[in-house]
Amino acid sequence: MSRVSVENLNVWFGDGADRVDAVKNATFEVPSGASFGLVGESGSGKSTILRAIMGLVTTWSGRMTVGAFELGKKRPKDFYKDVQMVFQDPYASLHPRHSVDQVLGETLSLHGFRDIDQRIMKLLDDVGLGPAFRFRYPHQLSGGQRQRVAIARALAPEPSVILLDEPTSALDVSVQAEVLNLLADLREEHKLTYIMVSHNLAVVAHMCDATAVMQNGEIVEVMSVADMRAMKPTHPYTQHLLDSSFGYRPNAAQSA
Amino acid sequence: MRETLLDIENLRVTFPTRQGDFQAVRGVSFTLGRERLGIVGESGSGKSMTGRAILRLIRPPGRIEADRLAFHGQDLLAKSEREMQKIRGQKISMVMQDPKFSLNPVMRIGEQIMEIYRFHTGAGRSAARAKAVEMLEAVQIRDPERVMRAWPHEMSGGMGQRIMIAMMLVTEPEILIADEPTSALDVSVQTQVLSIIDRLVRERGMGLIFISHDLNLVASFCDRVLIMYAGRIVEVCEAGKLHEATHPYTRGLLGSLPRIDAPQPRLEVLRRDPAWAEAPSVSGRR
Ligand SMILES: Nc1ncnc2c1ncn2[C@@H]1O[C@H](COP(=O)(O)OP(=O)(O)OP(=O)(O)O)[C@@H](O)[C@H]1O
Ligand SMILES: Nc1ncnc2c1ncn2[C@@H]1O[C@H](COP(=O)(O)OP(=O)(O)OP(=O)(O)O)[C@@H](O)[C@H]1O
Ligand SMILES: [Mg+2]
Numbered sequence A: 001m002s003r004v005s006v007e008n009l010n011v012w013f014g015d016g017a018d019r020v021d022a023v024k025n026a027t028f029e030v031p032s033g034a035s036f037g038l039v040g041e042s043g044s045g046k047s048t049i050l051r052a053i054m055g056l057v058t059t060w061s062g063r064m065t066v067g068a069f070e071l072g073k074k075r076p077k078d079f080y081k082d083v084q085m086v087f088q089d090p091y092a093s094l095h096p097r098h099s100v101d102q103v104l105g106e107t108l109s110l111h112g113f114r115d116i117d118q119r120i121m122k123l124l125d126d127v128g129l130g131p132a133f134r135f136r137y138p139h140q141l142s143g144g145q146r147q148r149v150a151i152a153r154a155l156a157p158e159p160s161v162i163l164l165d166e167p168t169s170a171l172d173v174s175v176q177a178e179v180l181n182l183l184a185d186l187r188e189e190h191k192l193t194y195i196m197v198s199h200n201l202a203v204v205a206h207m208c209d210a211t212a213v214m215q216n217g218e219i220v221e222v223m224s225v226a227d228m229r230a231m232k233p234t235h236p237y238t239q240h241l242l243d244s245s246f247g248y249r250p251n252a253a254q255s256a
Numbered sequence B: 001m002r003e004t005l006l007d008i009e010n011l012r013v014t015f016p017t018r019q020g021d022f023q024a025v026r027g028v029s030f031t032l033g034r035e036r037l038g039i040v041g042e043s044g045s046g047k048s049m050t051g052r053a054i055l056r057l058i059r060p061p062g063r064i065e066a067d068r069l070a071f072h073g074q075d076l077l078a079k080s081e082r083e084m085q086k087i088r089g090q091k092i093s094m095v096m097q098d099p100k101f102s103l104n105p106v107m108r109i110g111e112q113i114m115e116i117y118r119f120h121t122g123a124g125r126s127a128a129r130a131k132a133v134e135m136l137e138a139v140q141i142r143d144p145e146r147v148m149r150a151w152p153h154e155m156s157g158g159m160g161q162r163i164m165i166a167m168m169l170v171t172e173p174e175i176l177i178a179d180e181p182t183s184a185l186d187v188s189v190q191t192q193v194l195s196i197i198d199r200l201v202r203e204r205g206m207g208l209i210f211i212s213h214d215l216n217l218v219a220s221f222c223d224r225v226l227i228m229y230a231g232r233i234v235e236v237c238e239a240g241k242l243h244e245a246t247h248p249y250t251r252g253l254l255g256s257l258p259r260i261d262a263p264q265p266r267l268e269v270l271r272r273d274p275a276w277a278e279a280p281s282v283s284g285r286r
């Protein structure tokens, strides 16, 4: 059964000469327990799709369902208990004057949990941060540690669907490996469904079963990771992305 | 003979903390010629602080010390703050790691690029406007006229990054310090943006310090690479030979990369050896 489905989604901003059609007619389905990738051009609407699912943009049309819920203009109260998002920018998404303890504690009490103390300790442990980090502020954490706090906050309400926007692009490769292993373990343990935006095709191949490829607001192709590993795309833009993903080649810049 | 733009010897950056002094950069030495010099290393290893120290952008009480910090033979540590302001942006530009922090949130994108260009060249408004649009096109912004009128919060992650690059290149600096400049870009746009920087290095002889955690990118794009750990350089190598690096730390970083062509059930994680931090810094001077 599909856990998340998006059908003919359109999202736009502004009007007149400044109107942007950020997402055009996007359609995809994510089965329960699967991980689905969103890759593609910078500015092609990947973050906007996640924000639309979360109810953070108001100007959209089409059909979105999460489980049995059909999403309208407003999200029902318990929606954010079921669906959480980790934002693209780990610097901007944590309040500079809130300690880790405050961030997690507030999220937990917002969702009506009682045993907050115990849960904070468990969450920190889940994301591989010890109790020593509990009373630190964002500026006292490295980029990787901050990203783990953002992931812990998303896990706090015990959601079954997590939307991840470039969860590792600010991290060095060793911390990236730790975070990806953690996400895989959590998915296994809690039967989570992920939608994951990344510009790193190797990361998507490692984490996902299938991925949508976006260009200029449109999904140009949905491909399985098996086809991606076999370098068998159907759309020329995907081919171009795959060709560019093995490092810098000066000639590739001219041929684009 | 190889021309040296920057000559750095025994650079240290220190922050006083309640537990005593913390050395973020611990005696780094390297030179920069008209080349593409990569700096890689894990989070917190001192890459950004090295870049910022060159421009003397470490906020007090943080301190910068060096036996030598010379740009074209001139001692940067001896310059007045006024003289440094002329150097920053015009002679040496830096693309900061966090574009959204560096853009002014209450000023339209176009105005910001035009202002920098006019400040450094004295050009008129219409010339500056044309130049700004041209730069946005060069960094592959799809709709430059709209973006000129847009606010920073209306930009996607990768658009913000490209706008910063456009702003830093508009003055045609002699040295560009680029701190994770393409981490939010798809590989295709990344190739285009890097080709602009590449051209400035090859045709105009710009010197580039390219800070990145993308090892494959550094290996294919740069000429030389410094590998940093705990505020020191642990290894220096030719970029093309990065995959043959020998230090166990560098091997560990390379081993933690996921690969499209070879699926793994679990990724390798780094096991750190305290001895790595103790070894003296390797010199990147030549
Ligand atoms: N609040 C907004 N107001 C106006 N335009 C917006 C707004 N948010 C996004 N856009 C526009 O929508 C388009 C898609 O942006 P989005 O952030 O979804 O891109 P993205 O695919 O996530 O890109 P990146 O990989 O660079 O993060 C862009 O052209 C952007 O300028
Ligand atoms: N104001 C400060 N006070 C104390 N320590 C600081 C301060 N600013 C930076 N540091 C420390 O200096 C060290 C080096 O930081 P730097 O930003 O250079 O790391 P980096 O290699 O760029 O890491 P990343 O890949 O995460 O960007 C880090 O351990 C950081 O915590
Ligand atoms: Mg985005």
Ligand SMILES: [Mg+2]
Pocket: B047, B048, B049, B097, B179
């Ligand atoms: Mg840094």
